[in-house]
Amino acid sequence: MYDFEFHNPTKIIFGKGSHHKIGEVLKKDGVKKVLFVYGQSSIKKIGLYDDVVKSLIDNGIEFIEHGGVKPNPVLSHTKEGIEKAKRYKVDAILSVGGGSVLDEGKAIAVGAVSDVDVWEYFLGKREITKALPNYTILTLAATGSEMNGYAVITNEETQEKLSIGSIHTFPKVSILNPELTLTVPTSYQAYASVDAIAHVIEWYFTCSVCPNISNLLVESVVKSVIDTTKRILKNPQDYDARAEFMWTATLALNGITRPGYKDGVYINHMIAHSLGALYDLPHGACLSIVIPAWMWWYKDKNPSQFERFARQIFGLSSKEEGIKALKKFFKEIGAPVSLQDGGIPSSDIDKIANHVYNTTAKIWGLDKIYTPEKLKEILYLALRSNIE
Amino acid sequence: MYDFEFHNPTKIIFGKGSHHKIGEVLKKDGVKKVLFVYGQSSIKKIGLYDDVVKSLIDNGIEFIEHGGVKPNPVLSHTKEGIEKAKRYKVDAILSVGGGSVLDEGKAIAVGAVSDVDVWEYFLGKREITKALPNYTILTLAATGSEMNGYAVITNEETQEKLSIGSIHTFPKVSILNPELTLTVPTSYQAYASVDAIAHVIEWYFTCSVCPNISNLLVESVVKSVIDTTKRILKNPQDYDARAEFMWTATLALNGITRPGYKDGVYINHMIAHSLGALYDLPHGACLSIVIPAWMWWYKDKNPSQFERFARQIFGLSSKEEGIKALKKFFKEIGAPVSLQDGGIPSSDIDKIANHVYNTTAKIWGLDKIYTPEKLKEILYLALRSNIE
Numbered sequence: 160m161y162d163f164e165f166h167n168p169t170k171i172i173f174g175k176g177s178h179h180k181i182g183e184v185l186k187k188d189g190v191k192k193v194l195f196v197y198g199q200s201s202i203k204k205i206g207l208y209d210d211v212v213k214s215l216i217d218n219g220i221e222f223i224e225h226g227g228v229k230p231n232p233v234l235s236h237t238k239e240g241i242e243k244a245k246r247y248k249v250d251a252i253l254s255v256g257g258g259s260v261l262d263e264g265k266a267i268a269v270g271a272v273s274d275v276d277v278w279e280y281f282l283g284k285r286e287i288t289k290a291l292p293n294y295t296i297l298t299l300a301a302t303g304s305e306m307n308g309y310a311v312i313t314n315e316e317t318q319e320k321l322s323i324g325s326i327h328t329f330p331k332v333s334i335l336n337p338e339l340t341l342t343v344p345t346s347y348q349a350y351a352s353v354d355a356i357a358h359v360i361e362w363y364f365t366c367s368v369c370p371n372i373s374n375l376l377v378e379s380v381v382k383s384v385i386d387t388t389k390r391i392l393k394n395p396q397d398y399d400a401r402a403e404f405m406w407t408a409t410l411a412l413n414g415i416t417r418p419g420y421k422d423g424v425y426i427n428h429m430i431a432h433s434l435g436a437l438y439d440l441p442h443g444a445c446l447s448i449v450i451p452a453w454m455w456w457y458k459d460k461n462p463s464q465f466e467r468f469a470r471q472i473f474g475l476s477s478k479e480e481g482i483k484a485l486k487k488f489f490k491e492i493g494a495p496v497s498l499q500d501g502g503i504p505s506s507d508i509d510k511i512a513n514h515v516y517n518t519t520a521k522i523w524g525l526d527k528i529y530t531p532e533k534l535k536e537i538l539y540l541a542l543r544s545n546i547e
Numbered sequence: 548m549y550d551f552e553f554h555n556p557t558k559i560i561f562g563k564g565s566h567h568k569i570g571e572v573l574k575k576d577g578v579k580k581v582l583f584v585y586g587q588s589s590i591k592k593i594g595l596y597d598d599v600v601k602s603l604i605d606n607g608i609e610f611i612e613h614g615g616v617k618p619n620p621v622l623s624h625t626k627e628g629i630e631k632a633k634r635y636k637v638d639a640i641l642s643v644g645g646g647s648v649l650d651e652g653k654a655i656a657v658g659a660v661s662d663v664d665v666w667e668y669f670l671g672k673r674e675i676t677k678a679l680p681n682y683t684i685l686t687l688a689a690t691g692s693e694m695n696g697y698a699v700i701t702n703e704e705t706q707e708k709l710s711i712g713s714i715h716t717f718p719k720v721s722i723l724n725p726e727l728t729l730t731v732p733t734s735y736q737a738y739a740s741v742d743a744i745a746h747v748i749e750w751y752f753t754c755s756v757c758p759n760i761s762n763l764l765v766e767s768v769v770k771s772v773i774d775t776t777k778r779i780l781k782n783p784q785d786y787d788a789r790a791e792f793m794w795t796a797t798l799a800l801n802g803i804t805r806p807g808y809k810d811g812v813y814i815n816h817m818i819a820h821s822l823g824a825l826y827d828l829p830h831g832a833c834l835s836i837v838i839p840a841w842m843w844w845y846k847d848k849n850p851s852q853f854e855r856f857a858r859q860i861f862g863l864s865s866k867e868e869g870i871k872a873l874k875k876f877f878k879e880i881g882a883p884v885s886l887q888d889g890g891i892p893s894s895d896i897d898k899i900a901n902h903v904y905n906t907t908a909k910i911w912g913l914d915k916i917y918t919p920e921k922l923k924e925i926l927y928l929a930l931r932s933n934i935e
Contacts, residue, residue, distance in 0.1 A: 160725070160786075160787050160790035160791050160794065161562075162561060162562025162563060162565070163559075163561050163562065164558065164559065164560050164561065165558070165559040165561070166557075166558035166559065167555065168556040169554075170552065170553070170554035171551075171552060171553040171554065171806075172552050173550060173551050173552065173553070173806065173807075174549075174550025174551065175550060177550070337548070370787070370790075370791050370794075371771060371774055371775075371791060372767065372768075372771040372775075372791050372794060372795050372798070375767035375770055375771055376764065376767050378767075379760065379763035379764050379766075379767050380760075382759075382763055383759055383760040383763055386759055387759075387760075398548075399548050399758070402548035402758075402807070403548050403758050403759060403760050403807070406548065406758075406760060406806055406807065407760050410760070410803075415798075415803055418559075418561065418794055419561075419790070419791070419794065
C-alpha cells in the first residue's frame with residue numbers, strides 16, 4: 160500500500176428529475192450569474208435546455224449562454240468562453256452536457272480568473288491556484304469529469320490534446336439524472352463503456368505496488384460496466400442499467416479506485432489522445448483501438464495483474480485469454496478494435512508514433528519508456544489480425 | 548437504482564509518517580488554536596503525543612488538551628470538552644485516537660458553536676447547522692469516523708447510546724498512518740474487522756432495491772476485511788495488511804458503498820448499541836454477537852441478497868451456509884458470537900429487548916418492525932448453539 164492523498168469535494172445529486180434542482184442549488188450557494196456552457200442542439204431537442212432555463216429564472220439566476228462546445232473541445236472556443244465570463248463577470252460556470260462540455264467549462268473556470276493564456280496551464284507552465292466554482296448537469300456518462308478535477312482540451316493550431324487537473328476545478332455540485340441518458344445512441348454507449356473501463360485499468364496494469372482493496376474496486380467497476388452495457392444494448396430504455404452505468408462511470412475516475420497503487424500511468428490515454436487529435440475519432444473509439452494492443456505488448460511486464468484480470472473478470476486462466484476476451488467484448492458492443500476499424504491507414508503508424516512521442520509522452524515525462532520505436536511496436540499490434 | 552446524494556468533503560492523507568504533517572495542515576488552513584482531544588495513555592506510550600505536540604509547536608499552533616476520552620465516549624466528558632472549547636475560544640478540534648476519540652471530537656465541534664444542550668442534537672430535537680472544523684489523526688481503524696459525519700455518544704445518566712450525522716461534522720482532514728496501528732492488539736483488531744463488515748452489510752441485506760455496482764463494492768470491502776484480518780492475525784507487523792485494512796475500514800463507512808440502495812437500515816447497530824450501553828462491551832464484540840443471529844432471523848426476507856453473499860464472499864451455495872461461514876470467521880478471529888461469549892446471561896434477553904425498543908428503535912423509527920417480541924426472537928438466536 161503506497162502513500163496517497165484522497166480528496167474529492169464534489170457533491171453528487173443523483174436521480175430522476177434531479178436536473179430541475181439546478182436553480183435551487185445555485186441559489187443556495189449564493190450564485191447570482193452563471194456562464195451556461197453547452198454543446199450542440201441535443202440539449203434543446205430533449206427539452207433539457209428549457210428545463211434548465213426555467214429553473215434558473217425561477218430562482219433568480221442570471222445566465223450568459225456559451226453554446227457550441229465541440230465533441231473534442233477546442234482551445235479557441237474555450238477562449239471565447241473565458242472572454243464572456245470576464246466580460247459579464249459571472250460568479251460560476253454551469254456546464255450542461257457530456258464530458259467535453261464539462262471539460263471546457265472547467266478550463267473556462269480557470270481562465271476566467273487568470274490573466275495569462277489558459278493554454279499555459281495545459282502545458283504545465285503554470286499551476287492552477289484558483290478557479291470559478293463550476294456546476295454540472297451530465298447528459299452522457301463516460302469521462303467521469305462530473306466528479307474530478309480533470310479537463311482535456313485540443314489546441315487546433317498545434318494539434319495538441321492536453322489536460323489539466325486541480326482541486327480547484329472539481330465541480331462544486333454535479334447533477335446526474337440517468338433519464339437524460341436514455342436517448343444516448345448505442346455507438347456512444349459503447350465508447351462510453353470503453354472509456355470507463357480504460358479509466359480504471361490503466362493503473363491496475365501499470366502499478367508496481369497493487370493493493371488488493373484497490374484491485375477489488377477496479378474489478379467491481381469493470382464487472383459493472385460489462386454487465387450494464389450488455390443490459391443497455393439489449394434494452395436502451397432500461398433505466399436501472401443506465402443509472403448503474405452512470406454511477407459506475409463516475410466511480411471509474413473519481414479517484415476512489417486509485418489509492419495505494421504505486422507508479423500507475425495513463426499510457427493508453429496518451430496514445431488515444433494522439434489518435435483523437437489526428438483523426439477526430441471519439442475518445443472511446445481511440446481507446447478501444449489502443450487498449451488490446453497495448454495490453455498484449457505489456458502483459459509480461461506485470462503478469463500477476465494480467466492473470467488476475469483474466470480470472471476475476473472473465474473466469475479465464477491465462478493473461479492472453481483475458482486480453483482476447485476484453486477485445487471480444489469491445490467488438491461485440493460495436494467499438495473499433497484495430498486501426499483499420501477506425502479508418503486509420505497502417506502507413507500512418509510512423510506519424511502517430513512520432514506524434515505521441517513529441518506531444519503527450521514528453522509532457523507527461525513518459526518519453527524515456529515510450530520511444531517512437533516502442534510506440535510503433537504497440538501500434539503494429541493494433542493492426543487487424545495481430546491479436547486474434 | 549434509487550435516487551441518492553453523495554458528498555464527502557474529507558481530505559485523507561494516508562501513509563508512513565504522515566502524522567508529522569498535522570501542524571503544517573492546520574497552519575495552511577489558517578487554524579491558530581485547537582482543542583487537542585485524546586483518550587487514555589496509549590498515544591503517549593507510542594510517542595504519538597510528543598510527535599503531535601512538536602508538529603503543533605513547530606507550526607505555531609496553540610493547543611488546549613482534552614484527554615481521557617473513554618472507549619464508549621460519554622456525554623459528561625463531551626460537555627467538559629465543549630466548555631473548554633468555548634472558554635479558550637479554539638478555532639478547531641484536533642482528535643487523535645480511535646473512533647471514540649474522533650466521535651467525541653465531533654460532538655464537541657457541534658456543541659462549541661451552540662448555546663443549547665448538545666444532547667438535543669442526539670435526540671433529534673435540533674438540526675446541526677454548523678460546527679467547528681475538526682481534524683483527526685487515526686490510531687485504530689474500525690469505525691470509519693475519520694471520513695464521515697457520524698458520532699456516537701453514550702449518555703451515562705439515561706443509559707442511551709445515540710448518534711448524530713451531518714455534513715458539518717465531516718473531518719476537514721484526516722491523517723491515516725498505518726504504522727500507528729501496528730501495535731493494535733489482536734482482540735481489538737477482531738472487533739475492528741467485525742465493525743467494518745457490519746458497516747457495509749447492514750444496507751446490503753436490508754435493501755429493497757439493491758444495485759449491482761453497490762453490491763460489488765460492499766463485497767469488495769468484505770473480501771478485503773477477511774483477507775487483511777487473516778494476514779494481520781498471522782503477522783501483526785505486516786504493514787501492507789494493516790494499511791489495506793485501515794483504508795478498507797474507511798471505505799466501509801464513507802458512503803461510497805451505499806448509493807442506489809433503497810430502504811437500508813442499521814438494525815444490527817441498533818441492537819449492538821443497547822448491548823454496548825448495558826454491558827460496556829466493545830462495539831465490535833456487540834456486533835459479532837448480534838449479526839449471525841439477526842442474519843438467521845432475516846435471511847428469508849431478502850433471500851437473493853443472502854444467497855449472493857454466500858456465493859460471492861465464500862463461494863457457497865446457500866444462505867444458511869453463508870451465515871455459518873461468517874459466524875465461523877468471527878469465531879476464528881476471536882470475536883464473541885453468542886450472548887454467553889459476551890458474558891451476558893440469557894435471563895437478560897427481556898431486558899435487552901425492551902432497552903433496544905425503548906431507546907434506538909423508537910428514535911430511529913424502527914419500533915413498528917422491531918417490537919420487543921421480534922427483538923426477543925433475534926436475541927434467542929444469539930444464544931450459543933442456536934446457529935451451528
